[in-house]
Amino acid sequence: MSVPLTQATGRRKRAVARVGFRHGTGQVTVNGRQAEDYFPSRSHRMAFMEPLRLTNTAEVYDIDVNMHGGGANGQAGALRLGIARGLVALDPELRETLKQAGFLTRDDRKKESKKYGLKKARKAPQYSKR
Numbered sequence: 001m002s003v004p005l006t007q008a009t010g011r012r013k014r015a016v017a018r019v020g021f022r023h024g025t026g027q028v029t030v031n032g033r034q035a036e037d038y039f040p041s042r043s044h045r046m047a048f049m050e051p052l053r054l055t056n057t058a059e060v061y062d063i064d065v066n067m068h069g070g071g072a073n074g075q076a077g078a079l080r081l082g083i084a085r086g087l088v089a090l091d092p093e094l095r096e097t098l099k100q101a102g103f104l105t106r107d108d109r110k111k112e113s114k115k116y117g118l119k120k121a122r123k124a125p126q127y128s129k130r
Contacts, residue, residue: 002022002023004020004022004064005021005023005061005090006020006021006089007019007086008021008082008085008086009085010078010083010085011078011106012074012077012078012081012106013070013071013074013077013110014069014110015067015068015069015070015077016067016068016078017078017079017081018066018082019064019079019085019086020065020086021061021062021087021090022061022062022063023061024060024062025062026058026060028049028063029063031066031067035048038067039075041072044073044076045076047076048079048083050080050103051080051083052083054097054098054103055087055094055097055098061090063086065079065082077107081103081104081106081107
């Protein structure tokens with residue numbers, strides 16, 4: 001395997017995607033599997049491919065991804081951010097296009113942690129007067 005041109009990291013919820021770009025034909029490999037196998041949902045595949053479609057670079061780079069944590073939705077969002085950051089590292093002129101589309105903005109919403117004495121983060125046990 002050749003040395004990657006650049007590497008980038010994307011995060012969303014608890015998911016982390018480390019993305020490496022190489023010159024190629026547009027193959028996306030996630031944890032050693034094809035993206036179609038790793039993300040069976042078409043909407044998730046469309047979400048992370050959107051930066052490549054917007055910049056017309058879908059057939060230019062092979063993308064290798066090391067993904068861990070989170071669920072399918074968070075992983076797709078993390079991969080989209082990682083791909084967008086990698087494209088900007090390769091060609092800084094794409095920054096404005098990706099920024100206007102919102103692909104370079106990190107969605108920092110996470111699950112709120114549980115508090116002691118409560119059932120979940122905010123749900124309290126039922127109050128009983130007697």
